Amino acid sequence: xxxxxxxxxxxxxxxxxxxxxxxxxxxxxxxxxxxxxxxxxxxxxxxxxxxxxxxxxxxxxxxxxxxxxxxxxxxxxxxxxxxxxxxxxxxxxxxxxxxxxxxxxxxxxxxxxxxxxxxxxxxxxxxxxxxxxxxxxxxxxxxxxxxxxxxxxxxxxxxxxxxxxxxxxxxxxxxxxxxxxxxxxxxxxxxxxxxxxxxxxxxxxxxxxxxxxxxxxxxxxxxxxxxxxxxxxx
Numbered sequence: 023x024x025x026x027x028x029x030x031x032x033x034x035x036x037x038x039x040x041x042x043x044x045x046x047x048x049x050x051x052x053x054x055x056x057x058x059x060x061x062x063x064x065x066x067x068x069x070x071x072x073x074x075x076x077x078x079x080x081x082x083x084x085x086x087x088x089x090x091x092x093x094x095x096x097x098x099x100x101x102x103x104x105x106x107x108x109x110x111x112x113x114x115x116x117x118x119x120x121x122x123x124x125x126x127x128x129x130x131x132x133x134x135x136x137x138x139x140x141x142x143x144x145x146x147x148x149x150x151x152x153x154x155x156x157x158x159x160x161x162x163x164x165x166x167x168x169x170x171x172x173x174x175x176x177x178x179x180x181x182x183x184x185x186x187x188x189x190x191x192x193x194x195x196x197x198x199x200x201x202x203x204x205x206x207x208x209x210x211x212x213x214x215x216x217x218x219x220x221x222x223x224x225x226x227x228x229x230x231x232x233x234x235x236x237x238x239x240x241x242x243x244x245x246x247x248x249x250x251x252x253x254x255x256x
Contacts, residue, residue, distance in 0.1 A: 028076055030064040048072055117141045118162035121151055121169045121179060122199065127225055131164055131199070134228040138236075148179050155182070160194060166222075167200030174200070174214065184215040197235065199225070206231065 025034055036044065047057050048070060056069040056077045069077035118140045122128040132142050140162065145151035148170050163183060167174040174180050183196055196216045203219035204210055211219045218235040220228070 027061040027064060027066070028068055029061060029066040032061070032063045034062065044070075045074075048074055115139070115141045116161035117143060117158065118164065118195075119143050119145065119151060119154065119160045120164045121145065121148075122164070122166040123169070127166075127199075127222055130225045130228055134232050135162070135164075137229060138232065148177070151179055152182060162195040162197065164197045164199060167198060167202065174198070180214075195236065206234065 025036070026032070027034060044057070044059070049072075051057060051072045053072075056071055058067050058069050060067055071077050116139065118135050120128060120131050120135070120142055122131065122144075124144075128144070132144075135142050143154065143160075145154055163179075165177065165179055165183075167177070170177045170179065180198075183191070183194070186194075195218075197218045197220060198211070198214055198216045199220045199222050201222055203221050205219065205221045205224045207219060211217060218231075218238075220231060224231065
């Protein structure tokens, strides 16, 4: 008998008494008729055939799937054919855009993110960075306040990131680096619409700072993200 709602994909969790009643009702169905049930979670209707399967679907009863059932093994057809491209591989790896002048400081940032499993990118110009952000979903963006001129106020990248709608912005860990910032000062980060600010003199300790910043990001956003998922929104 169908045990998962075809609309919300949640387990119906019918009690033994309810299952007995449904089975009895199915057994009493005239040929060609269906039994209508309402999902206790999403309240949307479903129709069952006499054999307990969903109306409009062939075959016998849908097999019950327990939340504890292990996932199916991955399809390795791509491995046999050698068709898994570098682009597809990169899509599975969280990526971070680092917008800093080349040098020792950028190297420290690169090493800290790479050690945590991120793929790093270094656009040479603001225009190139903006073009990339049109097509790639970055998990993080690191911007030095002097990447475009003498101050953050002159940065088109900063203006773009702070102007993003929240449905996009909340999925990006935005970090600002510069000589004017006080590391991990939340009030300053809030004033700059960033998740974290870091003084460039603290970059030798970026591995620890980054772990703390990501932990704070998860604590702040995780409950909200879960609530969005419950309502079927990303």
